[in-house]
Amino acid sequence: MMETIGPALVAICLLIGAIFTLVAGIGLLKLNDSMTRLHAPTKVGTVGVGAMLLASMIHSFVLGHESYHELLIMAFLFVTAPISANFIAKVQLHKRNCDAPPLPPRDDTWSTYDVPEFDRHHEELEEFSEPKAN
Amino acid sequence: MSLFLLVALPFLGALLPGLMNSAGRQACAGVTFTVTLAAFIGLLTNLPAVWAGEVVTARALWLPELGLNFTLMLDGLGFFFAFLILGIGLLIIAYGRAYLSRDDNMGEFFTYLLLFQGAMVGIVMSDNILLLLVFWELTSLSSFLLIGYWKHLPEGRQGARMALTVTGMGGLAMIGGMLILGQIAGSYDLSVILQNRELIQESPLYLPALILILLGCFTKSAQFPFHFWLPHAMAAPTPVSAYLHSATMVKAGIFLMARLWPVLSGTPEWFMIVTTAGLITMVLGAVIALFKHDLKALLAFSTVSHLGLITMLLGTGTAFGVLAAMFHILNHAMFKAALFMSAGIVDHEAKTRDIRLLGGLRKLMPITFVIATLAALSMAGIPFLNGFLSKEMMLKEADYTVLYGTPWLVAGLATLGSLFSAAYCFRFISHTFLGEVRDDYPAKPHDPPSGMWLPPAILVSLVVIIGCAPFLAEPTIYKVTEAVLAGVKETPDYHFKLWHGLVPALFMSMIAVVGGFLLLMVFKPLLKTWENTPRPEAKVIFEALIEAIASLARTTTHGLHNGAFSRYGAVFSVAVIGASYYAWTTGTLSSPTRKMQTAEPVMWAGWLMLVAATGALVFFHRNRLLALVLIGIVGLMVSVGFVFFSAPDLAMTQLTVEVVTIILLLLALNFLPNRTPKESSVLLRTRDGIIAVAGGLAATAMAYHFLLRDAVATPISEFHLANSYKGGGGTNVVNVILVDFRGFDTFGEIIVLGIAALLIYALTETLLNSSVRAKLLNRKPDQPRAGDMHPTMMVVLTRVMMPVVLLVGFYIFLRGHNEPGGGFISGLVVSIAVVMQYMASGFNWTTSRLRYPYHGVIGAGVLIAGLTGIGSWFVAKPFLTSDFTYVRIPPFQEFELATAALFDLGVFLAVVGAVMLSLESFSRLAYRPGAEQSDHPMDIDPSRDDPPPLPPKAGRVSTEGA
Amino acid sequence: MLSKAYRWLLPHPFLTLLLAVVWTLLQNDISAGMIVFGLILGIIIPLLTQLWWPDRPHGLNLGKFISYALLVMWDILVANVQVAWIVLTKPNSKLKPAWVVVPLELRQPEAITILAGTITLTPGTVSADLSSEGHSLLVHALDAEDPDAVRDEIKSRYEARLLEIFK
Amino acid sequence: MELLVATAIGIMTAAGLYLVMRLRSFPVILGIALLTYAVNVFLFASGRLSVGAPPILRDGVEVYADPLPQALVLTAIVISFGMTAVVVMIALGAYLGSSDDSVNDAETDEDETEGAT
Amino acid sequence: MSEMPAFLEYTLIFTFVVVALSQIMAMIRLVIGPDTGDRILALDTMVVNAIGLIVLLGIAQGIQIYFEVSLIIAMLGFVSTVAYARFVLRGDIIE
């Protein structure tokens, strides 16, 4: 059973992985807005590699030496991806590479723009510390 | 007295004046005199043997294999010179005691003097030409110290350096000459060399040896064109001048020419070179001396002239010449020492040596007048004084000598020299002592205390005695001459007497004296002409030459080592590429032994990525952050390549190291500029590009070459593969090599890491204790900063991830011996886990909660690794001998216990400690006082603004379960 | 007393469990020995690092958390296809990216983080930033005709559930 | 395959050398890092190239990649890591002391030798 | 390559090519930027793709020992992304 279905499953997972990985690449290259670009790889890419990891896991069962390792890597990727995305988004916000976001309803500003007093004086551009959209 | 003691006495004695310095000036001079006297008496004890024609010897081995031994000999020649050196030395010491002023450091002076004396005695007693060289150079060095004794006077320093430079040059040339001479003769022992006249003179190396040795002699004895240093040595205190010029230093060259006379002389080369140099020196020295106004300068050039005379006599190559030379050496030593001392007395008393300010001293200092006049007349060649005798012999020899096929040349020039010689002697007497007493002397002169006039008086009485009774000196000079000739030539049949009949020499002598007198008559117009004649000033030329050389050296040195690392790098690359190219092209090449493996598409893709990233890195290297990202990609692709080519351990190490490196570089970049300015010109970049491409091609060629060929024999790794499990207890062969087969490498490696961390820590401390600290504290960020230092999401994730990563690190550590992993990677992984915590909640918050003594961790790591190695000593095995066993404790599966794991633990600890200490140090640099140190792990935590769900300390006390 | 010892030994029981699971997965071997060893490590490591996680999350409901996790996984699968479709087919000009501001009811950092992570992993949204006091979440939507609808869905589909998990 | 590896080594070497000859410490350090990559790959390649044969002993497997160069490269990587950390620190120290991150050290001692007189 | 059905082998090669392509696209984004954020994003993508490549290698060679490498890449990729971003945001990455 495993001998016949297994490779097929592996192949399917690989194909899914391949497609998603490709989409991640295309998205990264094609999309022209920096915040929009963020969407493609952080999700699609993760799923793409996830599918390949699944393929690898199934493949190990096919070969007869079971492996669960891949789950760990998958979990790892999935847990860290949002944090990476969050940091990159913060970078884009900080560098003003996107439309200015609306102000938060309850607090003064977004945390990226909430620059502590002692950090506001840098060498060249003082006004940079304040969000220019506001 | 043993010759060893004789030579050693002055050197050993040289220690005393310095030590006695505090005991007073009298003690200082006394001890010096005593030492010299002892040596002098010691010398005399050898007189009977030497007189009997024996050669007294003493040998001790020093460097037998090289042929440099402490072999001394004392024959007639040596005795003669040693007698002069020590005898006149005694007088000089007595004179010097009276001469030196209270401000002069007497201990220092007499130390140098004794050193010099010892060196001179050594020269004349050496039976080994290499040993002679040693003493030879020692005279240069000690005379350097003597001449420069008055350090505050620029003339002293310049004169000393000039003397050292010129005589040093000669000495070095002589090293070459002596080595060649010894090589020809097959021995460096004089006694052997002197037996090999034919061998030496027929050797093709004779001429180079001769020239090099003569360079030494001429420079030392101030022969033209090296005569110029001697007058400048006058800057020394007068006792030194008297000593150097009469009996010692300058006679060394003469001595050596005499010493080697049997083997070197008699060839046309010798004759031409030596005689010519001597003649020119004699005349030139005499002419210049006439026009010198400084008494000592006048005497100095007279010395030059007389040395030329002696040289000329040795150059003729006849036995009579030698005889005359030896006699003149004796005579010259006496009158010249006396003259210098007299000049010194005048200087000491009248406070000037300028002959133009003097005159009429006859009445004020009659004793000095008598002494100086007798000595000067002897030098002028006036009968009944010893100078007359030897000068006449010289003229006789000159008369017989034919140079350049011109019979009258030597005779004419010799007469001319004598004429000028007589003239300056007369000038010396008349312009100093005769005439009216003046009233404008810088000081009122009178005769000095007996301590100063007695020594010259003794000498002058000898001058007169020999002058009147020449037969007294005859046996001695004959003994000496015999010793010089060494059987090569017959000793001449000639007797020292005042009257030889109306021989040509007598007429020449008369011409000289009368001519000298006439010359003095017309001195004033002559001086005017002399002063208006443009002539090369040797000192100026020499100094310009030295300055030019020094300036060239400066330019070369600083032009070459201009501090430009970029150029050093280029030179390095070119040198390596060039040498490799040479090695390649001179080797042989046959066809490959391995087949090229096909490259799959994925390989191509990887290659493309790597090349693209590398290219982009070069292209964008000025944008530092981008460059950092790109180098990360290069590293990533290299790691993937390692995985592809079956090296998982390598890939993991590469990756972890790279991330830590990037973190370090980012930490550094925080302080450094973010962009590199464009500075190098297109030309420079082209040059660098060409070098780089050449280097790349070389590396490619070499790698390609080896990749397609097998090693000449089975690689030793076969053994490692075969014995990894059996002998090392692990299946990951790479790890077994690291912790067992080549554990010593790994031991060194962790020490490197440990040192790196200590260094970084130490430098941080140093920087923070320096002015840099203020600079750092006042630093303004060079880019706008965002808010939210410790983002909430990151902190929360880290709380979960950090323990997981630690677990992974532990896992990798345990696995290392059998699967990819090990202490090193594990250490880096654990470090990265801690770094995550640092990045999330900040350095201060993190360390304030858990401060690891990273120093201790490093130390412990190295100690554990080392002690594991030492542990094997207790079972009588070498360092790092491993052992392992398999253990089973339920419910766990059987597992392995290996000493290698303990070693790996050391590695782990050292790595963690090193990485963390380094990061910590960087963070300490970045500390800014303005930044408020949060008490919270994250900046934004809405749970804080609500009423806390549990009492503050509930974390520990609450009884509620989760 | 016992619970005191329990709290001392297990400052973060879920972490202990997580570590044991990770250890088993790492070893690729589900045997008694491995699980025991994993638990031992799961106890030791949190003890070593607990000072860095001083206050433990309270009131976590494990059962609801698991169902939430399954929901998110399903959403991820579906969403990814949607995003892939958008990326591949929609020209850049037709995309309507938008900022979405999500006011937060959640207070615990752990909960907020899970919400933000969920948002990022699910269709067409990325959590970009938190407001300066942590009361709103800034979300970027890839293609949103109606940002308010996106906000409402986030609040109802995920935040509501998380509020239940983290009581 | 061999050619690809050889050229990769060459290209990294060339790029490394070029950067090493730059004027500021940061690119020079990057250049050294590239050279380190190049030499590590070269040293690794001295065991020749084998695909799919990691030197981890398994029953029934006879062919393994040469483990020794791997161990050597591992040591080399670690050492060069230490070295890089150190050079970064020293370069940083030099920069902080003089506000100049040039690797070239133009001699600044103003006092010229007046010559020994 | 270990023994496997032909279709799987082709799929594998296809996947390799696709991942490599994606990698190259990310690389292009990395080089063209335009801003640091995009570059960090591209790098993050490349790291994830590298894991994919290594997983594929494991499948192709039938060897499981590349797991640790993948795991480490996953961990490190995350850490370096955060480090880069923190650098842009704050200058000092572990303040």
Add this chain to the structure above:
Amino acid sequence: MTHWLIAPVILPAMLAPFIVLAARYHIGIQRVFSVAGVLMQIAIALGLAWQASDGTVTLYQLGDWAAPFGIVLVGDRLSTLMVLLTATLALFVLLYAIGSGWDNRGRHFHALYQFQLMGIMGAFLTGDLFNLFVFFEVLLIASYGLMIHAGGKARLKAGVQYVLFNLLGSTLFLFALGAIYAETGTLNMADLAERVALVDPSETVGIRLAATLLLLVFAIKAALVPLHFWLPSSYAEAPAPVAALFAIMTKVGAYAIIRVYTLVFSPEVEVTAGLHGTWLLPAALVSLAIGMIGVLGAKKLDRLVAYSVIGSMGMVMVAISIFTQVSISAALYYIVHSTLAGAALFLIADLTRAGRAHLNLTLAPPIAGAALTSAMFFVAAIAMAGLPPLSGFLGKLMLLNAAFETPAMAWVFAVVLISSLISVVGFARAGSVMYWKAKSVEPEPLQDGQEAPEAPSILSYVSVGGLIGMLALYTAFAGYTHDYMTATSKQLFAPEPYISTVVDTPGKLTRDKVTKEAKDAE
């Protein structure tokens, strides 16, 4: 099994972390341990040298693995001699560092010092090329730490260049090792010597590249022109005791060249014939010239000394490149001499600093303790310039004597003698300005609160005096030492016992096999 051979490496390797762990904040304790360690080193080194003096080759198999599979340490006359030299130098330099207070001007001096010794000792003792690399790195990284000890703008700037250049060197070393392993499949030097014989004469490119790269690596260490650029500023800017210790570091390069080129790529080996012969001698002569020109051209006293080190290495390399038994023994004699003399000069330059704001060769008020310092300078300069009666002169004679065997004799004579003269002039000018001319300057009156410059401590003088005393002894007993060098050179030129000791001694697994076979035979 005796473990003495590894003791020179292990002792500092254990002592250093101990100092870091236990005595990090107590300079006094650090000093005691550091000095005690060095004294023990000397004792051990004497024992090892005594053991090797009858020609015995001692082998130490690390991990009990037989060569070439494991790493071995080999003690022969040469390596033990170098160990003894290092230990002796280390003592005097350490005393100076303590006496002058240099060790307390930054952190971790003593730990780094011990690590430095460990690296040097390991480099001298190891019989394995890669292990040699590792020890090179240990000694280098420790040297980086010591070089920038106490910090300062100029020192750090020079430190950057020093480190960067050596990183290039380390990279090159790895290229060389890769080539060696790729060509021969081994790393052990003795084994390499045997395998070089297997190289196919029709395929010599590989081994020639390997040999050349290796030589270049060692040439960098030996500061051979044009690979010497790292030396002048780093030695000049390094703290004086460090620069003094560094006097042995260039010798590591010379040692390695002698070792590898007598043992492995000896002149008789066909496949590498003519490799070093072509350009090593010219390069050495140029080094000698450049170094001595630098002595004359230097603007500062410390640089002058650094250039003299380059020059002295030129001398050593000239002797090596002639490559006869006689010339190698001259090289060995000169190595010991120039190490001691160079170290003494660096320390004297530091003594000169007392009371002087700078070491520029320009006029400045007299220094504190001038008489003794200038006397020491005079003696050390004589030694370095190769004037009689000190060992420099003897070394020069030996070298020139050896030069009769080379066709380039005239060149050797000319360059050696002329460069000697240049250095004499250089030293004389420098000494005259520093110590004599200063007497013509009135010291500036002290300002309020300004303390008169303190004369260097007695311990400083004692340690410099010790070095000079060593030079004097070395000169006086030149016969014995030269005999020792000749015997050492002979041993190097007949490497068969070395090779057989290393390669034929059984190790862990093979030994079991041997005993088992012996049992079977019974």
